[in-house]
Amino acid sequence: MTVAECKAAAGKRAASFVESGMIVGLGTGSTAAYFVQSLGERVAQGLKIIGVPTSEATRALASSLSIPLGSLDDYPQLDIVIDGADEVERGTLNLIKGLGGALLREKLVAQAAKRFVVIVDATKPVECLGERVPVPVEVVPFGSKSTVLRLRDAGAFDITPRLTSSGDHFITDNGNFIFDCNFGLIRDVKTLSSCLDAIVGVVEHGIFAHMTSDVIIATEKEIVQWSE
Numbered sequence: 468m469t470v471a472e473c474k475a476a477a478g479k480r481a482a483s484f485v486e487s488g489m490i491v492g493l494g495t496g497s498t499a500a501y502f503v504q505s506l507g508e509r510v511a512q513g514l515k516i517i518g519v520p521t522s523e524a525t526r527a528l529a530s531s532l533s534i535p536l537g538s539l540d541d542y543p544q545l546d547i548v549i550d551g552a553d554e555v556e557r558g559t560l561n562l563i564k565g566l567g568g569a570l571l572r573e574k575l576v577a578q579a580a581k582r583f584v585v586i587v588d589a590t591k592p593v594e595c596l597g598e599r600v601p602v603p604v605e606v607v608p609f610g611s612k613s614t615v616l617r618l619r620d621a622g623a624f625d626i627t628p629r630l631t632s633s634g635d636h637f638i639t640d641n642g643n644f645i646f647d648c649n650f651g652l653i654r655d656v657k658t659l660s661s662c663l664d665a666i667v668g669v670v671e672h673g674i675f676a677h678m679t680s681d682v683i684i685a686t687e688k689e690i691v692q693w694s695e
């Protein structure tokens with residue numbers, strides 16, 4: 468199987484967890500898009516659910532598939548949320564998310580879930596967070612250069628602003644900037660999360676600790692499930 472086929476297989480498996488009557492959080496990114504596609508097929512066959520999208524991109528995709536949608540304010544508690552990730556730490560199931568820029572809404576929706584299911588291909592599991600990707604940090608535009616200094620104080624030794632192809636700041640669905648911060652291997656997730664949470668100007672960061680219920684990993688040969 469190609470990586471795209473693995474993502475599609477993980478998305479399809481996750482869609483099979485959804486039952487009629489559920490309020491379902493719809494994640495963002497290329498893997499979550501396969502899940503939304505599979506869910507759309509089930510909705511077309513009669514599955515009755517309400518989807519709560521985690522980004523404007525996912526809203527547009529789900530809408531094009533005629534999936535009934537609501538907001539997190541309409542449905543502040545969700546039965547299940549299914550989303551991708553950039554890294555999944557073996558053992559703890561802690562995550563880094565946000566390379567697609569949707570981390571704030573994703574974390575809000577995941578926090579509201581009774582069950583948070585993460586779908587990935589075999590490139591995403593790691594032994595320690597920070598192995599492969601930086602931590603995306605969503606920052607308020609006002610005073611962002613000052614906030615970057617505080618991120619450096621928190622231990623980020625390489626900080627890259629997320630830019631568009633034309634060289635402007637990438638703007639999130641919430642009107643903020645993203646800085647991709649390299650902290651090296653993150654051995655103490657709790658301390659780093661607390662440091663980032665304490666910086667005024669940081670809206671949210673991409674470390675999702677102690678939130679995941681299950682991880683579906685689609686490899687070339689099989690689909691594996693890790694559960695908390």
Ligand SMILES: O=C[C@H](O)[C@H](O)[C@H](O)COP(=O)(O)O
Nearest residue numbers: 496497498551565567568569
């Ligand atoms: O902001 C984006 C999200 O956190 C995505 O779920 C994450 O980046 C994984 O995306 P993909 O499935 O495209 O690798």
